[in-house]
Amino acid sequence: MNTVNEFPFDTRGILVAGRWRPAASGAELELLNPSDGQRLAPIARGQAEDVAAAVDAAQAALDGPWGAMSALERGRVLHAMGLRVLAMADELARLEALDVGKPLRQGRADAVALARYLEFYGGAADKVMGQTIPFANGYTAFSWREPHGVTAHIVPWNYPMQIIGRSVGAALAMGNACVLKPAEEACLTALAFARIAEESGLPSGALNVVPGLGEEAGAALAAHPGVRHISFTGSVEVGALIQAAAARHAVPVTLELGGKSPQIVFDDADLDAALPFLVNAGIQNAGQTCSAASRILVQQGVYRQVRERMAERYRALRVAPALDDGDVGPLISARQRQQVNRCLARAHHDGLPVAASATLPSSLPAGGFYVAPTLVADVPPEHPIAQDEIFGPVQALIPFTDEADALRIANGTAYGLVAGVWTRDGSRGLRMARRLRCGQVFINNYGAGGGIELPFGGVKLSGHGREKGFDALYGFSALKTVAIKHD
Numbered sequence: 001m002n003t004v005n006e007f008p009f010d011t012r013g014i015l016v017a018g019r020w021r022p023a024a025s026g027a028e029l030e031l032l033n034p035s036d037g038q039r040l041a042p043i044a045r046g047q048a049e050d051v052a053a054a055v056d057a058a059q060a061a062l063d064g065p066w067g068a069m070s071a072l073e074r075g076r077v078l079h080a081m082g083l084r085v086l087a088m089a090d091e092l093a094r095l096e097a098l099d100v101g102k103p104l105r106q107g108r109a110d111a112v113a114l115a116r117y118l119e120f121y122g123g124a125a126d127k128v129m130g131q132t133i134p135f136a137n138g139y140t141a142f143s144w145r146e147p148h149g150v151t152a153h154i155v156p157w158n159y160p161m162q163i164i165g166r167s168v169g170a171a172l173a174m175g176n177a178c179v180l181k182p183a184e185e186a187c188l189t190a191l192a193f194a195r196i197a198e199e200s201g202l203p204s205g206a207l208n209v210v211p212g213l214g215e216e217a218g219a220a221l222a223a224h225p226g227v228r229h230i231s232f233t234g235s236v237e238v239g240a241l242i243q244a245a246a247a248r249h250a251v252p253v254t255l256e257l258g259g260k261s262p263q264i265v266f267d268d269a270d271l272d273a274a275l276p277f278l279v280n281a282g283i284q285n286a287g288q289t290c291s292a293a294s295r296i297l298v299q300q301g302v303y304r305q306v307r308e309r310m311a312e313r314y315r316a317l318r319v320a321p322a323l324d325d326g327d328v329g330p331l332i333s334a335r336q337r338q339q340v341n342r343c344l345a346r347a348h349h350d351g352l353p354v355a356a357s358a359t360l361p362s363s364l365p366a367g368g369f370y371v372a373p374t375l376v377a378d379v380p381p382e383h384p385i386a387q388d389e390i391f392g393p394v395q396a397l398i399p400f401t402d403e404a405d406a407l408r409i410a411n412g413t414a415y416g417l418v419a420g421v422w423t424r425d426g427s428r429g430l431r432m433a434r435r436l437r438c439g440q441v442f443i444n445n446y447g448a449g450g451g452i453e454l455p456f457g458g459v460k461l462s463g464h465g466r467e468k469g470f471d472a473l474y475g476f477s478a479l480k481t482v483a484i485k486h487d
């Protein structure tokens, strides 16, 4: 039991080679509870020395028992981890509520998704096939997939469990050994996950965890020559630094850098079906979601109706501390709240109408990082509120005239992650799917309930590489080709 707070483990640990210990320097950081702004728990402030030890430990695991395990055995360990995560879903949801400010139901859904990733990749571990290649007479040629080696996983604070599941889960399934750098704002479920992995029989060193600051532990990890693949989710600015660091060692990267994703509502849409998705995809996790539908494009014939019906839902949203399990919790930090408030101030300054905003109850803890969910109407497509990733519970309603206009607006940002199309015209849905410049398109739904089986990632500033689904296993492995000359 942690002597510093009520958590069932010491939150100050770094996990290297199966041993929990403080940062080599002894330095610590403090997590805050976003719901009340109070100190939550101390964590280790890992630095370059800790990162180097973690990379060495991962390499030793590859050269040792972890590297010797068969794909079937790796899959079984992942399955065991998944079952344990499921059994602990309520506890994990509570940790996430305290740490991220995420309402309990949403945290629980993340825990269930983490379990599902482990189940999916556990099952897939021994199903990654090579090919026999038709080649010149006198040869037999074939290929197989091998792990990269040590993989780095630099994770943000918004969906720690889901992002760990999709990146660490897939990397372990392929036989890589991982160094995980969780975000300095929220890392309790990363630490809990590492304990679950240990208890489920994952060999020492296959997963190492070094909490710390981005510019210290994160930068050291991205620059370490022993790392052979980097998976990063976060801001565009840091993504560029990661790719530059990786280039120095010719290391592949997967970058998932967020978006400005639209849901596009045509006049013929089933509005009753669309409405919950239109709002939920904007306010889930207080809008701090890479695939948040922060733009709602609505054809003129139903614009007024959609505006009114969305506004009604906004007014009914319950903003509450995370443990009270409302619809919307606080943002992660005072800094994030400031960023969102700045965007809202700009919209106000430019005279954009607020269609509705939720009420912040006076009972909310004064120190919490709350923002009232806000629906801004009649937003010109080029306005910053329709262009910049706000990462808060703010949605921009944008009217459009026809299909071409919708496409022009939808494709008219620097991002390209996800899009939703609501129409009863099947041909139009498919035409839009072909022409939208993004990584995933959902027709008459949005997000497909998480869809961990569905390859996910962006184009343009949203990044490159694919996580989730079977494709992630290709990203976390390298193809080796063998050609045999014979009679």
Ligand code: NAD
Pocket (backbone or CB within 6 Å): 154, 155, 156, 157, 158, 181, 182, 183, 184, 212, 213, 214, 215, 217, 218, 219, 220, 222, 233, 234, 235, 236, 238, 239, 241, 242, 256, 257, 258, 259, 289, 290, 336, 339, 389, 390, 391
């Ligand atoms: P960030 O990119 O700074 O942090 C993400 C992760 O990268 C964290 O683990 C952080 O410690 C690490 N990191 C930071 N600097 C680093 C460096 N120099 N080298 C290596 N690692 C480093 O994101 P943020 O500051 O937490 O959020 C800023 C904005 O980024 C948000 O407002 C949002 O717009 C966007 N964001 C997007 C996502 C997403 O899911 N795509 C997630 C978080 C934040």
